[in-house]
Amino acid sequence: xxxxxxxxxxxxxxxxxxxxxxxxxxxxxxxxxxxxxxxxxxxxxxxxxxxx
Amino acid sequence: xxxxxxxxxxxxxxxxxxxxxxxxxxxxxxxxxxxxxxxxxxxxxxxxxxxxxxxxxxxxxxxxxxxxxxxxxxxxxxxxxxxxxxxxxxxxxxxxxxxxxxxxxxxxxxxxxxxxxxxxxxxxxxxxxxxxxxxxxxxxxxxxxxxxxxxxxxxxxxxxxxxxxxxxxxxxxxxxxxxxxxxxxxxxxxxxxxxxxxxxxxxxxxxxxxxxxxxxxxxxxxxxxxxxxxxxxxxxxxxxxxxxxxxxxxxxxxxxxxxxxxxxxxxxxxxxxxxxxxxxxxxxxxxxxxxxxxxxxxxxxxxxxxxxxxxxxxxxxxxxxxxxxxxxxxxxxxxxxxxxxxxxxxxxxxxxxxxxxxxxxxxxxxxxxxxxxxxxxxxxxxxxxxxxxxxxxxxxxxxxxxxxxxxxxxxxxxxxxxxx
Numbered sequence: 001x002x003x004x005x006x007x008x009x010x011x012x013x014x015x016x017x018x019x020x021x022x023x024x025x026x027x028x029x030x031x032x033x034x035x036x037x038x039x040x041x042x043x044x045x046x047x048x049x050x051x052x
Numbered sequence: 053x054x055x056x057x058x059x060x061x062x063x064x065x066x067x068x069x070x071x072x073x074x075x076x077x078x079x080x081x082x083x084x085x086x087x088x089x090x091x092x093x094x095x096x097x098x099x100x101x102x103x104x105x106x107x108x109x110x111x112x113x114x115x116x117x118x119x120x121x122x123x124x125x126x127x128x129x130x131x132x133x134x135x136x137x138x139x140x141x142x143x144x145x146x147x148x149x150x151x152x153x154x155x156x157x158x159x160x161x162x163x164x165x166x167x168x169x170x171x172x173x174x175x176x177x178x179x180x181x182x183x184x185x186x187x188x189x190x191x192x193x194x195x196x197x198x199x200x201x202x203x204x205x206x207x208x209x210x211x212x213x214x215x216x217x218x219x220x221x222x223x224x225x226x227x228x229x230x231x232x233x234x235x236x237x238x239x240x241x242x243x244x245x246x247x248x249x250x251x252x253x254x255x256x257x258x259x260x261x262x263x264x265x266x267x268x269x270x271x272x273x274x275x276x277x278x279x280x281x282x283x284x285x286x287x288x289x290x291x292x293x294x295x296x297x298x299x300x301x302x303x304x305x306x307x308x309x310x311x312x313x314x315x316x317x318x319x320x321x322x323x324x325x326x327x328x329x330x331x332x333x334x335x336x337x338x339x340x341x342x343x344x345x346x347x348x349x350x351x352x353x354x355x356x357x358x359x360x361x362x363x364x365x366x367x368x369x370x371x372x373x374x375x376x377x378x379x380x381x382x383x384x385x386x387x388x389x390x391x392x393x394x395x396x397x398x399x400x401x402x403x404x405x406x407x408x409x410x411x412x413x414x415x416x417x418x419x420x421x422x423x424x425x426x427x428x429x430x431x432x433x434x435x436x437x438x439x440x441x442x443x444x445x446x447x448x449x450x451x452x453x454x455x456x457x458x459x460x461x462x463x464x465x466x467x468x469x470x471x472x
Contacts, residue, residue: 013368013395021398022365023250025333028396031245031252032167032261034143039439039471048140048472 135177142171145253147443147467149198149262153269153276154459160206164467165199165261167253168192170217182226188236190218198465199264203276209265217293232298239298239310240290240320240339240354244373248335248362249394250406251430253469254445257287257358257373257390259412259426262447263463271457281461284417284424284451288356288375288388290341291320317344333362345380352379358390369394369408384416403434422453439471 029035042048145167149160163169170192178184191214194200200210220234247256255262264282269275291314298312306327313319322339338357345351356375363369371392378385394408412426428447435442449461 016395016397023367023396023398023404025248025328025362025364027404028248028250028362029252030242031247031256031258032242034141034167034170034172035253035439035441035469035471037439037471038436039141039143041472042141042439050138052134052136052138 137174137176139174139176140172141174141471142169143167143469143471144169145467145469147198147465149201149463149465151263151266151464152462153203153266154271154461155269155274156203158203158206160196160198160201162196162198162201162465162467163194163210164253164465164469165194165197165264166256166258167469168194168197172218184224185222186224187221188218191215192217197265198262199260199282202265202267202280204267205265227302229302230300232300233296235295236293236298238291238294238296238314238318238320238341239300239312239322240341240356241292242289243322243324243337243339244287244289244356244358244375244390246335246337246358246360246373247371247392248333248360248369249371249392249408249430250369250396250404251394251408251432251443251445253432253441254443254465254467255408255410255428255430255447256392257371257388257412258289259287259390259410259428259447259449260285262428262445262465263449263461266449266461266463268449268451268461269459271459277456277458279418279451279458281449284422285412285414285426285449286386286388286417287373287390288354288377288386290322290339290354290356291318291343294318316346318342328364331364333364335360350380350382352377354378362394367395367397369396371410384420386414386416388412388414400433403436405434406430406432419453419455422451424452425450441469443467443469 027037145164146169147162147164149162151158151160170190172188172190174186174188176184176186193214194210195212196207197210216235218236220232220236222230222232224230244257260282264280266281267276268279268281268284270277294314296312296314298310300310301308306325308324309321310324311319311321320339320341322337325334325336327334336357336359341354343352354375354377356373358371358373360369360371371394373390374388376385376387390410390412392408392410394406396404396406399405408430410428410430412424414424416422417424426447426449428445430443430445432441432443434440444466445464447463451458
């Protein structure tokens with residue numbers, strides 16, 4: 001039973017890995033930080049930015 | 053008879069002629085006065101028209117300026133300097149937390165303390181091509197934080213105001229590194245929290261944040277104890293944030309060093325690593341922190357660290373963290389271990405999906421023989437277009453010591469974080 005469960009888990013993990021598409025590590029935010037990337041009001045830079 | 057009437061009329065006309073002449077002159081004067089008034093009114097109307105035209109021109113110019121400013125990024129203020137960059141960002145992170153403490157179930161409408169609601173304003177100016185001077189103001193506003201709500205306080209809990217996170221200024225030089233002064237991350241803060249799973253908004257090594265305010269229930273008496281999840285768990289993440297001076301070296305082959313000094317003889321040093329090794333993205337950190345006794349607190353030392361690796365093609369990640377705190381005048385050496393397996397991918401065009409499962413074990417937080425165990429599941433769905441993350445998470449807390457039996461505490465949280 002344990003072997004069957006382990007096998008099923010591995011198959012499921014491999015299937016998930018096969019059907020997904022790679023992610024960009026730069027889009028992964030740190031713990032307890034404002035995430036990188038665009039926001040509700042902001043562009044690709046992720047910030048409402050202005051240069052004087 | 054006709055002749056008599058004609059003669060009388062002629063006589064009357066003759067008699068009235070001087071008065072008629074006088075009346076005509078009066079009419080002429082009145083006409084001239086009215087003409088003058090009409091000309092004055094006309095002048096006023098012309099003046100008003102000119103003012104209206106000027107106002108329309110000014111309004112159009114202002115509208116053009118607003119449009120141009122908005123197109124540039126929305127800033128409608130002017131600065132006294134040139135070349136200064138000002139950036140505004142922040143997030144709102146709200147959820148619903150359901151808990152079961154072994155006796156009662158509760159639902160709380162919360163600010164998710166894994167990553168609190170906050171606003172950030174950055175200011176930067178280049179001194180020259182290698183040196184940048186900057187300011188960072190980041191404050192949070194948590195209503196009903198998961199760190200505060202509990203079985204006895206379910207509404208209007210916590211500070212009804214902004215609280216500080218970062219209030220700092222820095223000088224950054226490409227060759228010499230960065231010097232930072234003010235309230236912010238000490239060098240060791242975050243060294244237990246390197247995590248590439250993409251699910252930290254709902255679960256990371258700081259398992260406390262999920263439901264930190266909840267009291268643990270005594271199994272025998274069925275009463276709530278004085279122990280909260282805040283007291284029986286921690287990821288021993290160095291000296292946290294504080295008023296400090298901090299120095300960070302530049303990166304060398306992915307490595308950088310940092311150190312900071314705080315009042316009361318507190319200091320720390322940390323080593324960070326972040327780089328891509330083939331298909332594997334790696335981030336890691338390790339630190340040593342020392343704090344002398346201050347007030348009622350005992351002196352302590354903390355050694356802690358974490359490492360996270362993401363296999364980019366498959367999206368599979370693994371994370372590990374651990375730490376220990378040695379406190380003077382206490383027998384217990386507080387220790388924790390944390391592990392997490394994650395998987396993230398772009399199932400949908402509108403944003404990546406991340407799932408993970410984690411385990412936490414800690415000991416000697418309150419007494420020399422206590423243990424805390426926690427297990428969690430996390431799911432995060434990103435909606436890239438609007439900067440949002442929808443999330444759901446489960447967490448179990450089990451605390452034990454030799455004196456008392458405690459109920460296991462369960463929590464489920466669903467919510468959303470929207471970045472702006």
